[in-house]
Amino acid sequence: MEPAETLELQCALAWPPVTGRWLGTWWFRAAGGFTGRANTALAIGDPGVPVTEALERVCEFAHSHGLEPAVQAVQHGPVERALAARGWVPNVAHEAGHEVSVLVGPLGGPAETARILGEPTPGWWELCAGTTEPSEAQRHVLTTAPALGYGVVEAGTETVGAVRAAVVDDVLHVSRLAVAPAYRRKGLAADLMAAAGAWAGARGATRCALQVSVANAPALALYHRLGFTEHHRYRYWVPATPACEDRSP
Template identity: 30%
Template sequence: MQASSPASNLPLVRRLEAVGFRAWPAATVIYDGSWQLRLSGGHPSKRLNCVVPLDPSDVRDMDIRLEKARKRFQSYGRPLLLRQTPLSPPMLIERLPEAGWERFETVKVMTADLAQVTLPETIDHLPMHDIGRFVDANLSVNEEDAGLKPALAEVLSTIKPPTGLFVVEEPAHKPAAVALCVQDNDLAGIMEFAVATSHRREGLGSKILASALRWARISGARSAWLQVVDNNHPALALYRKFGFSEAYEYHYWREVQA
């Protein structure tokens, strides 16, 4: 499931975008034409709070629609963000700098053929089903505010495809690494993958990733996908070691504050 040229493989981009939406569902989804407005009042994740244009030809009334989106985001207490994928209209993206927007983050979407990935015959770490425990571990590993627990639990509870919640604990039962695997038919998405700062370079990332991918393959997934910020070089090296390669990139845009 590799894409040598995202521009020439828009069906793959559309499919990965669709499974990505289902794997990380926003509380509110509104369509303005083919523009998807994703909003989640409780969780600040950019993926849950952004405008995502999904048709390269949908450019009618761009400025008016951006203004409408801005007001809707303001009603949720969120800044207006736009996520640019290969499905975004080039005319809209060209317009953004002129309208006072800036691009501020690039994320790589990567895929791997699970039939070609060498994985252990057994799963070292079995998935759990306790969302509350996973959320606590996730917030601890990522050193995030415990106040996000209800919002993160709500996101995880609304994921409809089968999920595997993976946690690696140190001997004192403190979480050291986490990963979420969402299996959507023959595609498995790796989400919320993180290793605690104090446990990096110990091989825990490889262990938990191998467990998640092994579980996905046993469960019937044929390909895996994930998203990673383009400057996270240790994660990129790990993913490439497991056979992941880039399918396409997306970018976040925001309005420049005066």
């Protein structure tokens, strides 16, 4: 099994920010506030400077993009210990859940009704982003990656299921899996996963990875049924006031 940091980077490359900056192997990210993953510093490995200085730069970068400073770190890893020692705390107020399980599993396939498109449709946007008019940040994050596919299940002219599939190296990264309420518990989520797996396998992927809040019990149950297991967890951390004040004039 590869280190958690390796898989974290592959997942991050499948979910690119609008603006990014590297500090050693730490990646500062900003995307107009659209998702925690695209608006935090991915703190893996060595920033190349003392951690205290690295965190000061995290704060400066976040403030320069109108964001509250936050760090994404592998749970129980050395970065978490360094964060705690410098007055940072887990962001328990994070709306989508501050503790996330990273799961790995088989590609699956073939699909019965789901198919993978080369471009997102209005119905895909509606299910995956909650709008048919995505913001610049939403459009960038969701339509940028080395290889992308947009999974859909359609009932007549209506899109009733959707998923985003991205391939980085040999990993299929799945996100934004959604099924319209009236069509749930009909196997559409599993079929979307199968379609994504078959599509990714044809593009060199050998396994699948995804990220789910530990509080999302229905999603975790679905993925466990599909053969996924937990690889590791990460958490979002924020500075305790006034450890990271905005110093801009």
